[in-house]
Amino acid sequence: xxxxxxxxxxxxxxEDARFIRGQGNxxxxxxxxxxxxxxxxxxxxxxxxxxxxxxxxxxATPGVLAVIDGPTLQKYNVHNMPTLxxxxxxxxxxxxxxxxxxxxxxxxxxxxxxxxxxVAAVEVDYEPLPVVVDPFKALEPGATKxxxxxxxxxxxxxxxxDKEKTNKDFESAEVTVKENIxxxxxxxxxxxxxxxxxxxxxxxxxxxxxMTTQAxxxxxxVVALITGHLGLSEEKIRVISPDLGGGxxxxxxxxxxxxxxxxxxxxxxxxxxxIEDRTENLAADSFGRDYHITAELAGTKDGTLTSxxxxxxxxxxxxxxxxxxxxxxxxxxxxCTGSYDFKSAFVEVDGVYTNKAPGGIxxxxxxxxxxxxxxxxxxxxxxxQKIGMDAAEIRMKNFIQPEAFPYTSALGWEYDSGNYPxxxxxxxxxxxxxxxxxxxxxxxxxxEFMGIGISSFTEIVGAGPSKHFDILGLKMFGSCEIRVxxxxxxxxxxxxxxxxxxxxxxxxxxxxxxxxxPADHIKVEEGDTDTxxxxxxxxxxxxxxxxxxxxxxxxxxxxxxxxxxxxxxxEANEDDxxxxxxxxxxxxxxxxxxxxxxxxxxxxxxxxxxMEGGLEAVSYYDPPNLTxxxxxxxxxxxxxxxxxxxxIRRFIAVDDCGVRINPMIVDGQIHGGLxxxxxxxMMEEISYDENGNIHGxxxxxxxxxTAVETPKWELGETVTPSPHHPIGAKAIGESATVGAPAAFxxxxxxxxxxxxxxxxxxxxxxxxxxELMHKHGATLEE
Amino acid sequence: MSTHHxxxxxxxxxxxxxxxxxxxLVHFLRENLNMTGTHIGCDTTSCGACTIRLNGTPVKSCTVxxxxxxxxEVKTVEGLVENGALHPIQEGFHEKHGLQCGFCTPGMMMTSxxxxxxxxxxxxxxxxxxISGNLCRCTGYMNIVxxxxxxxxxxxxxVEA
Numbered sequence: 001x002x003x004x005x006x007x008x009x010x011x012x013x014x015e016d017a018r019f020i021r022g023q024g025n026x027x028x029x030x031x032x033x034x035x036x037x038x039x040x041x042x043x044x045x046x047x048x049x050x051x052x053x054x055x056x057x058x059x060a061t062p063g064v065l066a067v068i069d070g071p072t073l074q075k076y077n078v079h080n081m082p083t084l085x086x087x088x089x090x091x092x093x094x095x096x097x098x099x100x101x102x103x104x105x106x107x108x109x110x111x112x113x114x115x116x117x118x119v120a121a122v123e124v125d126y127e128p129l130p131v132v133v134d135p136f137k138a139l140e141p142g143a144t145k146x147x148x149x150x151x152x153x154x155x156x157x158x159x160x161x162d163k164e165k166t167n168k169d170f171e172s173a174e175v176t177v178k179e180n181i182x183x184x185x186x187x188x189x190x191x192x193x194x195x196x197x198x199x200x201x202x203x204x205x206x207x208x209x210x211m212t213t214q215a216x217x218x219x220x221x222v223v224a225l226i227t228g229h230l231g232l233s234e235e236k237i238r239v240i241s242p243d244l245g246g247g248x249x250x251x252x253x254x255x256x257x258x259x260x261x262x263x264x265x266x267x268x269x270x271x272x273x274x275i276e277d278r279t280e281n282l283a284a285d286s287f288g289r290d291y292h293i294t295a296e297l298a299g300t301k302d303g304t305l306t307s308x309x310x311x312x313x314x315x316x317x318x319x320x321x322x323x324x325x326x327x328x329x330x331x332x333x334x335x336c337t338g339s340y341d342f343k344s345a346f347v348e349v350d351g352v353y354t355n356k357a358p359g360g361i362x363x364x365x366x367x368x369x370x371x372x373x374x375x376x377x378x379x380x381x382x383x384x385q386k387i388g389m390d391a392a393e394i395r396m397k398n399f400i401q402p403e404a405f406p407y408t409s410a411l412g413w414e415y416d417s418g419n420y421p422x423x424x425x426x427x428x429x430x431x432x433x434x435x436x437x438x439x440x441x442x443x444x445x446x447x448e449f450m451g452i453g454i455s456s457f458t459e460i461v462g463a464g465p466s467k468h469f470d471i472l473g474l475k476m477f478g479s480c481e482i483r484v485x486x487x488x489x490x491x492x493x494x495x496x497x498x499x500x501x502x503x504x505x506x507x508x509x510x511x512x513x514x515x516x517x518p519a520d521h522i523k524v525e526e527g528d529t530d531t532x533x534x535x536x537x538x539x540x541x542x543x544x545x546x547x548x549x550x551x552x553x554x555x556x557x558x559x560x561x562x563x564x565x566x567x568x569x570x571e572a573n574e575d576d577x578x579x580x581x582x583x584x585x586x587x588x589x590x591x592x593x594x595x596x597x598x599x600x601x602x603x604x605x606x607x608x609x610x611m612e613g614g615l616e617a618v619s620y621y622d623p624p625n626l627t628x629x630x631x632x633x634x635x636x637x638x639x640x641x642x643x644x645x646x647x648i649r650r651f652i653a654v655d656d657c658g659v660r661i662n663p664m665i666v667d668g669q670i671h672g673g674l675x676x677x678x679x680x681x682m683m684e685e686i687s688y689d690e691n692g693n694i695h696g697x698x699x700x701x702x703x704x705x706t707a708v709e710t711p712k713w714e715l716g717e718t719v720t721p722s723p724h725h726p727i728g729a730k731a732i733g734e735s736a737t738v739g740a741p742a743a744f745x746x747x748x749x750x751x752x753x754x755x756x757x758x759x760x761x762x763x764x765x766x767x768x769x770x771e772l773m774h775k776h777g778a779t780l781e782e
Numbered sequence: 783m784s785t786h787h788x789x790x791x792x793x794x795x796x797x798x799x800x801x802x803x804x805x806x807l808v809h810f811l812r813e814n815l816n817m818t819g820t821h822i823g824c825d826t827t828s829c830g831a832c833t834i835r836l837n838g839t840p841v842k843s844c845t846v847x848x849x850x851x852x853x854x855e856v857k858t859v860e861g862l863v864e865n866g867a868l869h870p871i872q873e874g875f876h877e878k879h880g881l882q883c884g885f886c887t888p889g890m891m892m893t894s895x896x897x898x899x900x901x902x903x904x905x906x907x908x909x910x911x912x913i914s915g916n917l918c919r920c921t922g923y924m925n926i927v928x929x930x931x932x933x934x935x936x937x938x939x940x941v942e943a
Contacts (some may be wrong), residue, residue: 012876012877012879013876013879015884016875016876016881016884017876018884019881019884019887020859020868020872020875020876020881020884020887020891021819021859021860021862021863021872022817022818022819022820022858022859022860022862022888023819024819024884024885026818026821026885028812028818028821028822029812029818031813031816111813112809113802113804113805113809188919189919190883190885190919191821191823191829191831191883191885191886191917191918191919192821192823192883192885193823243883243884244883245821245823245883245884245885245886246882246883246885246919246920247883248919277824277825278823278824278825278826278829279825499883500881500882500883500884500920501882502882664879665879667879668879668882668920668921668925671921671922671923671924671925672882672919672920672921672922673922674922675921675922675923676919698824698825698826698828699824699826699828699829699917700826700828704829704917704919706913706914706915706916706917706923707909707910707911707913707914707916707918707923707926707927708910708911708914710922710923710924712924713922713924
């Protein structure tokens with residue numbers, strides 16, 4: 001008998017079969033007859049007037065067919081496009097560029113080498129303009145204005161919480177602490193860059209757009225909104241997201257290249273391919289983070305945290321091209337009270353324009369949650385350090401207690417479930433925490449720098465309930481459509497899109513658990529807007545909480561109908577039937593039953609009169625709440641006195657993601673997530689010089705961790721089911737990226753705390769650590 | 783742009799072509815031969831997604847001109863399956879969940895299969911160093927290491943048998 005592979009099965013992935021044979025279907029693998037190639041001319045300046053674009057030489061290059069510039073697109077009114085934050089982004093500029101590597105013109109040619117030749121042959125006369133790269137300077141009176149269409153460089157102000165009470169609580173507090181924390185601009189850098197193939201069929205007025213998107217339906221709607229005035233309505237647009245070589249948030253937005261490719265296909269009537277190179281990807285696609293946080297905590301001398309006050313400057317570059325739910329321009333930054341029971345809190349964020357690439361998307365996290373977690377987990381340590389309390393003790397003392405759930409935070413979120421002390425205790429036991437503290441004391445007495453860092457994070461994922469969550473007005477429900485075939489096999493389609501998470505494997509397991517059909521008999525499809533039910537895609541750890549819930553609910557709808565068919569087949573009363581996984585039987589007579597396969601066959605061959613035939617269901621699942629995965633991480637570091645190099649000796653990660661659908665995949669997600677927490681903590685940063693020249697526009701300058709630097713992770717788990725999710729699952733894809741950075745920083749600060757060090761910004765490069773140590777009096781020899 | 787007549791044997795089959803001198807080997811494989819299992823992830827020889835084996839040696843095919851490979855033997859991910867059976871390294875990646883999005887996987891497998899031929903019993907550190915020219919953004923490398931160890935064990939069993 002074929003194994004069911006329901007919940008908890010470490011089922012091997014079905015996706016692997018094609019990937020290990022080199023038979024994946026990624027965007028650049030597509031080739032259509034007569035396909036043209038688009039390459040893009042980009043600005044060398046961060047801010048400049050375009051005086052003239054000389055296209056003669058390019059057009060004289062054999063194989064170059066056209067050069068498309070802003071004025072060309074303006075004729076069709078597609079030179080600008082809305083961002084997901086309802087700001088405006090240039091597809092191609094009319095007369096001014098606003099950041100280095102901004103798209104200036106598109107070159108269309110018969111092959112990619114010729115297109116690149118064409119780009120090199122386009123000459124552009126620029127008149128450089130003053131540049132502003134520092135968001136604080138951008139807010140000063142008289143600062144260079146980034147946007148001609150706006151009053152100032154200030155985009156928006158957002159605040160949340162009880163300001164008055166928080167201020168009062170701070171005034172009366174026994175102890176307060178304050179630090180400036182900069183969380184630098186980073187880039188998701190999926191190993192596959194972005195790209196598309198646009199195919200306009202003039203005869204049928206139909207556009208097929210294969211593109212690297214995490215949210216194909218949302219893109220279809222956006223394309224219809226941008227091009228509606230040209231007659232391109234939604235039923236004439238098919239968006240297909242093929243296999244994606246990673247996403248992590250970077251493949252949520254629409255980038256100008258996609259739009260230029262669509263325009264080029266419509267103009268030429270030929271399919272057009274656009275594939276960006278790594279520099280374009282790093283320099284022009286949406287970045288993550290870039291939050292300047294001033295964080296304050298208030299509490300008592302004995303270590304009770306009472307109040308939190310965060311003020312943040314968010315650098316968005318030249319346009320707000322973030323991807324947040326419409327009501328929350330700073331995403332869910334107000335999860336920043338974290339795992340602790342605060343009495344009051346107030347948070348405010350100001351968005352700012354600068355002459356840098358646009359963005360503000362998540363880097364493998366749910367809507368600014370990493371920034372929030374980083375700040376609270378750092379500040380908890382800062383507070384503990386000030387009053388001389390142990391980092392574990394202050395957490396245990398202030399945790400929201402297990403019996404307090406559902407718990408409403410000082411900033412209004414309703415946490416679904418949690419057991420924070422259990423997760424931390426488990427991590428401490430795995431680490432041998434008390435022994436480590438003893439060792440640290442001994443080492444410190446010998447002049448060695450050893451540190452132990454804790455991060456006890458709470459995430460907020462699974463956007464989301466329609467009363468609060470939409471993007472451009474589109475509600476963020478989940479979707480699943482299941483069709484059970486006559487022979488008892490099934491196909492299931494979803495409004496999400498895997499980028500490596502293994503949906504083809506895990507979604508089938510949910511349905512297998514609910515219906516008893518072996519997972520191997522269930523085909524899962526995503527990514528094609530013509531076939532999948534409408535959904536907002538995969539990001540912010542929403543697939544399991546939202547579409548995974550849809551899978552369970554749609555399965556249960558099928559089971560309801562199956563029960564009626566079983567009653568008919570068994571000539572029994574429906575109420576007398578009982579369900580065991582895969583089979584209905586008559587209560588008290590377990591021999592008398594019908595399997596789901598027999599029922600499926602009957603649904604097409606012998607269904608009750610008066611009932612519709614077939615066995616299918618659709619669920620559009622509107623979650624009642626978000627889910628709140630959590631965990632406790634412990635990092636142990638040794639710092640080289642001579643070089644400032646941080647050696648990550650151990651990293652223990654205890655995660656609680658609720659019910660685990662596939663433990664093998666859960667562990668894989670945690671490994672990857674931790675590595676993407678390690679990366680910005682230790683290596684990754686995109687910075688700019690004062691002229692707006694980007695540092696970090698290729699993999700020689702923007703350092704991704706290799707197998708050599710990456711620590712060996714030690715995993716542990718606790719399981720606290722979500723009370724409102726149909727199968728009790730919460731999500732795991734991003735927890736580790738969210739929770740890990742603060743653990744690394746806390747460990748490094750802990751190693752140097754006796755010198756008076758209270759904070760360090762990431763990435764903690766050897767040079768930065770060395771300078772900090774030596775500024776605080778550490779010398780080469782003790 | 784001058785063109786050159788080249789002859790390259792890919793996975794045992796010889797292909798002749800007239801190519802521009804600037805054509806990269808990775809583009810020759812992907813576009814001229816339609817063998818798209820070899821991927822491109824950067825422009826600076828950093829990521830290793832394009833790793834293939836050239837006369838047995840793992841090289842990044844984005845940094846080799848097709849004309850340089852004239853007369854040589856190329857092995858790509860498409861050539862790992864032999865007589866319908868998966869190579870132990872392919873089995874290892876599947877069994878140990880050594881891949882997620884799959885984009886770096888072909889390059890990883892080409893590098894690590896070469897490692898196992900020159901060092902059949904690598905330590906974990908040796909594996910990590912061997913694959914340090916191949917970037918993976920999904921797995922955190924731990925399961926890739928396990929996949930290579932799995933393949934090493936499997937290949938050792940075969941040798942004994």
